[in-house]
Amino acid sequence: MRVFICDDDVLMIEQLQKYTQSYFESNHIKCPELLSFTSGEALLSDKSEKDIVFLDIEMPGMNGIYVGNELKKTNKNVIIFVVTSYSEYLDEAMRFHVFRYLSKPLDKQRFFRNMKDALAYYNSISAKIPVETKQGVYSFPASQIIAIEAQGRRVIVHTARQSFDSVHNMEYWLKLLPENSFFRTHRSFIINFEHIVDFDRSTVHLSNQQITAYLTRRKYSTFKNAYLLYLESTR
Numbered sequence: 001m002r003v004f005i006c007d008d009d010v011l012m013i014e015q016l017q018k019y020t021q022s023y024f025e026s027n028h029i030k031c032p033e034l035l036s037f038t039s040g041e042a043l044l045s046d047k048s049e050k051d052i053v054f055l056d057i058e059m060p061g062m063n064g065i066y067v068g069n070e071l072k073k074t075n076k077n078v079i080i081f082v083v084t085s086y087s088e089y090l091d092e093a094m095r096f097h098v099f100r101y102l103s104k105p106l107d108k109q110r111f112f113r114n115m116k117d118a119l120a121y122y123n124s125i126s127a128k129i130p131v132e133t134k135q136g137v138y139s140f141p142a143s144q145i146i147a148i149e150a151q152g153r154r155v156i157v158h159t160a161r162q163s164f165d166s167v168h169n170m171e172y173w174l175k176l177l178p179e180n181s182f183f184r185t186h187r188s189f190i191i192n193f194e195h196i197v198d199f200d201r202s203t204v205h206l207s208n209q210q211i212t213a214y215l216t217r218r219k220y221s222t223f224k225n226a227y228l229l230y231l232e233s234t235r
Contacts (some may be wrong), residue, residue: 001032001122006043006067007056007083012104013038016054016083019108023115040067050078051126052118054102057084068098077125077143079118124178125194131157132167142181146208148173148190158211183226186214193230199223 005016013036024031032051037043040062043053053071057064064082071078080097085104099121100114125143146158148170155166155173166173173190184190185204195207201220204213215223 001051002049003032003034004043004046004050004053005034005036006038006040006053006059006064007036008038008059009056010038012056012083015106019106019111020115022108023112026112040064043067044070050075051122052079052081054081054083057082072097079122081114081118120180124181127178129176131159131164133164134167138164142178143192143194145177145182145192146195146206147192147211147213148177149211149213150188158208160208180230183223185219185223186216189213193227196227199227 003020005013007013007016017034017036020034021031035046035048037046038059040059044062044067050071055064055068055071064084068080068082071080076097079099081100081102082098083102083104083106099118102111102114125141127142128139129142129145131138131140140159144160146160148166149156149158150170155169157164157166157173170184170187170190174184177190181193182190183193189204191204191206191213197205197207199205199215201217202215204215206213
């Protein structure tokens with residue numbers, strides 16, 4: 001994991017570094033690599049993978065709104081914290097699915113609570129899931145799994161790249177997949193919230209246009225609430 005800090009205020013960079021190190025130390029977790037930049041241009045010129053980014057909005061040159069949008073184009077799963085004194089930017093920041101909005105001056109306990117949520121989300125999308133087939137075992141990040149589909153006795157794992165026939169049943173997959181990212185909409189479908197395009201009371205359309213999942217009517221309200229909670233957790 002890599003944590004990036006981008007702020008033109010060196011004192012704010014130091015405080016974010018200190019709070020981040022303190023969080024990991026207090027939880028007895030090895031602190032990830034911390035990288036700091038004082039401008040949006042410098043951050044975007046760094047091509048290494050970015051997992052968590054603390055991003056100031058008001059900076060000379062490229063502002064944080066522009067930088068955040070560019071980061072999301074490169075990696076839609078990057079976790080972005082907007083750190084600013086200016087609440088009027090909140091609506092614009094939400095458009096690129098900022099994970100949390102932290103106001104200056106920083107509150108340490110609020111920072112810790114949000115870092116805990118960020119790590120839980122990071123682990124849910126980066127955890128690798130083994131897919132065992134009769135031909136072999138393949139491994140993918142959970143975020144690449146679009147849906148699990150049962151067709152009679154056949155269980156198909158649909159991923160962003162291709163589909164696989166699993167040797168395991170639906171109950172196995174229901175227990176294995178992260179509860180906050182996946183939902184069993186019907187006895188024949190377990191779907192990934194991340195890949196939902198839209199839904200109605202009977203069907204869920206997914207990013208792979210060849211897959212349309214059934215939605216049991218009695219599950220509609222529970223599903224809708226779980227999906228809205230998921231969306232809230234990724235903003």
